[in-house]
Amino acid sequence: MEVPxxxxxxxxxxxxxxxHQAVSEVIDSGWYLKGQVVEKFERHYAEFxxxxxxxGVANGLDALILILRAYKELxxxxxGDEVIVPSNTYIASILxxxxxGLVPVLVEPDIHTYEIDDSRIEEAIxxxxxxxxxxxxxxxxxxxxxxxxxxxxxxxxLIEDNAQAHGxxxxxxxxxxLGDAAGHSFYPGKNLGxxxxxxxxxxxxxxxxxxxxxxxxxxxxxxxxxxxxxxxSRLDEIQAAVLDVKLAHLDENNKRRAAIACSYxxxxxxxxxxxxxxxLAGNNVYHIFPIRCRQRDRLQEYLAEQGxxxxxxxxxxxxxxxxxxxxxxxxxxxxxxxxxxxxSLPVSPVMTEEQTEYVIRKADKWK
Ligand SMILES: *Cc1c(COP(=O)(O)O)cnc(C)c1O
Numbered sequence: 543m544e545v546p547x548x549x550x551x552x553x554x555x556x557x558x559x560x561x562h563q564a565v566s567e568v569i570d571s572g573w574y575l576k577g578q579v580v581e582k583f584e585r586h587y588a589e590f591x592x593x594x595x596x597x598g599v600a601n602g603l604d605a606l607i608l609i610l611r612a613y614k615e616l617x618x619x620x621x622g623d624e625v626i627v628p629s630n631t632y633i634a635s636i637l638x639x640x641x642x643g644l645v646p647v648l649v650e651p652d653i654h655t656y657e658i659d660d661s662r663i664e665e666a667i668x669x670x671x672x673x674x675x676x677x678x679x680x681x682x683x684x685x686x687x688x689x690x691x692x693x694x695x696x697x698x699x700l701i702e703d704n705a706q707a708h709g710x711x712x713x714x715x716x717x718x719x720l721g722d723a724a725g726h727s728f729y730p731g732k733n734l735g736x737x738x739x740x741x742x743x744x745x746x747x748x749x750x751x752x753x754x755x756x757x758x759x760x761x762x763x764x765x766x767x768x769x770x771x772x773x774x775s776r777l778d779e780i781q782a783a784v785l786d787v788k789l790a791h792l793d794e795n796n797k798r799r800a801a802i803a804c805s806y807x808x809x810x811x812x813x814x815x816x817x818x819x820x821x822l823a824g825n826n827v828y829h830i831f832p833i834r835c836r837q838r839d840r841l842q843e844y845l846a847e848q849g850x851x852x853x854x855x856x857x858x859x860x861x862x863x864x865x866x867x868x869x870x871x872x873x874x875x876x877x878x879x880x881x882x883x884x885x886s887l888p889v890s891p892v893m894t895e896e897q898t899e900y901v902i903r904k905a906d907k908w909k
Contacts, residue, residue: 545888545897547851550730552892554737557787561737564783574779583782584742586789587726590709592719593744595751598777599758602705602727605741606638606675608775609701609723612753613673614642615770618699623672625701628658628684630877631677633860635703638725639675647671648861648869650876654819656832657684659876663692673699678707678717680855681733681799681829682818685712685720693721701725704744708734709796711824718744723754728777728785733799733829734792736781795891799828802889802898806831809902814841814909816883830855831889838885841908848904853886 554561568579580598588596599605613619621643627635629648639646649666652659658676674693676684685702693700700721704710708726710717718724728740743754753770756763761772777785800821807817816834818826832855835841842852859877861869887901 543897543900544849545851545893545901546890547853547886547888548731548890549892550735553735553890556892557791560787561784564787565780568779568783571779575776577779579779579786580777580782583777583786583789586786587742588744590789590792591716591724591744593724594746595744595748597743597751597755597758598782599741599743599754600775600777601739602703602725602729602732602741603634603638604758604773604775605725605727605743606635606701606703607641608754608757609725609743609745609750610638610642610644610673611757612750613699615753615757616749619644619672622670624668624670626658626663626666626671626674626698628677628679629861629874630656630856630859630880631679631703632705632856633863633865634705634727635675635677636860636866644672645670648872648874650874651679651880653876653879655682655684656680656818656880657682658689660686660688660692663689664696667692667696667698671696671698673701675701675703676721677703677705678710680818680832681707681710681827682821683707683710683712683717683825685717690720699723705729705732706829707827708732709792710827713823719746722747723750728781733796733827734785734788737784738781740777740781740785741775742777796824796827798891799889800824800826802891802893803828803831805898806887806889806902806905809899810905812906812908815905828889831887832884833887834880834883835885836883838883841905842885844908845901845904848900850901850904851888854881854884855886856881856884 702724705727723745761770
């Protein structure tokens, strides 16, 4: 049996008729940027996340860059200020901070949740700290009450990187509505994916939303009037049309991911494999199903021989990358442990029961 990690083709095929219809309407309308389809998607997405505002942008990295840039324009942050971010995140979270002339301060994750360790945030705060960027990594909610309290106590902005967790819940709220602003990515492989690049910023702050919207439009809110040295970062009408179709099916697809994850958690009993915990009340949308294993590379090879495709998220931590040479000598031992042992099993919403059972059986047989 073959189990691909993620078949984008199968996901698109599932909604093929609706997507073709929506895209055709845009093509036939003759209006491709800054139109009603983006506006409608922004309204639907804000409603879904539970924020007052949503601004569609070109991609997830831009969403995070624009949030921080807006805080700089508003005089809330300045060059050299510090932003706390987890050391094991996908590098884009950190790039958004550097790009703005701000200083990323890496804080280790918790070895059980893989999310930022909230007991280590306060010791990282200095006089220059202006924000905490939490990342709902692998689709699991990283927010804790403690993080909210720390941000209040030290007057820090709380920014969410929600690129991997569209639809994830925290109590009766959704991630992307828990802090001051959130960046979302609609890269094709994300839980809510476009057929190309896309992203969004969500926030309850009208002031922030206004500045982000202008910055993404050359710094302009009114034609030929430029308030900021902005950039061009747009979500286009065709991608918005696709996203609007897929948004309506997001919860059902996330439920399917969680069901597969629960089958793995109940089914895999191999003592060599460390499993993530069961999701509590929707607090995990399993963008990725991360297991850990001492002999990760051997396990990956064995699964590949059985036709099961797995990936590593991520093989090299940000502080060991050439892009951050200045950090190469530092030691983040929890991150390093995760990067050395993590393996992602397929958990796509188009996986069948047979494929799920097959993965469990094969994983259990390995030693
Ligand atoms: C995908 C991703 C991003 C970047 O999104 P793009 O749309 O690819 O620019 C940022 N942060 C995290 C955690 C991601 O997984």
